[in-house]
Amino acid sequence: MSDNIDELDARILDLIQEDASLSVAEIAEKVGLSPSPCWRRIKRLEDIGVIKKRVTVLDPEKLGLGFEVYAGIKLSVPSRENLEAFEANLDKWPEVVSCATVTGREDYMLRIMTRDMHAYDDFLRDQLLASDLVSSVESRIIVRSIKTTTAVPLKLVIGDRMTNS
Secondary structure (H helix, E strand, O other), X not given: OOOOOOHHHHHHHHHHHHOOOOOHHHHHHHHOOOHHHHHHHHHHHHHOOXXXXXXXXXXXXXXXXXXXXXXXEEEOOOOHHHHHHHHHHHHHOOOEXXXXXXXXXXXXXXXXXXXXXXXHHHHHHHHHOOOOOEEEEEEEEOOOOOOOOOOOOOHHHHHHHOOOO
């Protein structure tokens, strides 16, 4: 178990991950606390950085952004300068919803959302391949998403003692 959280904290976090719109009173009731100590726990979890932010999860398909690609990016020269330059470009590319450095043949794995294949092709040609930093892109088009979650698996932190209330 993490030194930062106990089982009660984990239950609170589990509820917040599932529905960030719950009030402190609703969370407190579900975990068996009064609102004030529940609020203090949530505030502490925010202060120590366990809770980074609260967001609303949108349905990309209903917004016309149902075309999703994982793209492996190989840099021309993977130097510190080029890595930093490539990473600086990410803020200019709203299509890129996730980026990670990875081991293996590629330097980065990007998760990209666009309207359709043509919009992805435009992004690929006009942004990624237009950069002298990128030597190759290997695209994997998502046919169907089987499991997608934003939740951190708290049972791995707290173990099987975590109960669903």
